[in-house]
Amino acid sequence: MTAARRIALIFWAVVTVGLLLLYTARPELIEPENLVVALESTETFAMVAYAVISVLRPVTMVPSTVLIVVGTLLFPGQYWFVFAVSLGGVSLSSLFVYYFFDFLGLKKVFERKHATRVRWLEEQLQLRGFWMVVGWAMFPFVPTDIICYVAGTFRMHSGKFLLGITLGEIPIVAFYVSSGTLLFAR
Numbered sequence: 001m002t003a004a005r006r007i008a009l010i011f012w013a014v015v016t017v018g019l020l021l022l023y024t025a026r027p028e029l030i031e032p033e034n035l036v037v038a039l040e041s042t043e044t045f046a047m048v049a050y051a052v053i054s055v056l057r058p059v060t061m062v063p064s065t066v067l068i069v070v071g072t073l074l075f076p077g078q079y080w081f082v083f084a085v086s087l088g089g090v091s092l093s094s095l096f097v098y099y100f101f102d103f104l105g106l107k108k109v110f111e112r113k114h115a116t117r118v119r120w121l122e123e124q125l126q127l128r129g130f131w132m133v134v135g136w137a138m139f140p141f142v143p144t145d146i147i148c149y150v151a152g153t154f155r156m157h158s159g160k161f162l163l164g165i166t167l168g169e170i171p172i173v174a175f176y177v178s179s180g181t182l183l184f185a186r
Contacts, residue, residue: 051089058145133161
């Protein structure tokens with residue numbers, strides 16, 4: 001592993017662990033109501049701030065579900081805007097995770113330890129990768145980031161990956177935006 005990759009991996013691990021500890025100690029930081037107050041304080045830039053945070057979600061470790069609820073609270077009556085920004089945020093942030101793990105080059109590490117499993121997984125991604133990504137992204141009880149790590153690590157075709165993530169997330173994002181609008185409308 002090159003020095004740049006090692007630094008990136010260490011930085012990512014430190015930020016991830018640090019934010020997880022912070023959110024465990026102060027869970028109110030990621031409560032939708034508190035995020036809404038923070039974004040509302042930006043006034044005219046609330047839409048831009050919401051879109052940027054949605055794309056940078058993997059860095060902040062805030063679950064996309066929380067951000068979608070924040071969008072419904074922040075922009076009541078703007079269902080399509082919240083849907084478009086949320087879906088775009090999920091897709092772009094997934095691509096960010098995909099390329100980050102490809103950059104880290106973790107495939108070599110996995111190959112050394114689990115060569116047979118790695119080859120099997122690569123075959124599966126080549127044969128059924130698109131549908132695996134769609135199915136994984138559609139299932140609401142598993143973190144989408146995991147399939148992003150796997151697809152990026154094993155260099156699944158990025159266009160197929162992005163299309164699979166986007167198609168798989170459409171029903172979930174639509175459900176969360178609809179539910180958030182109905183449950184949390186002010």
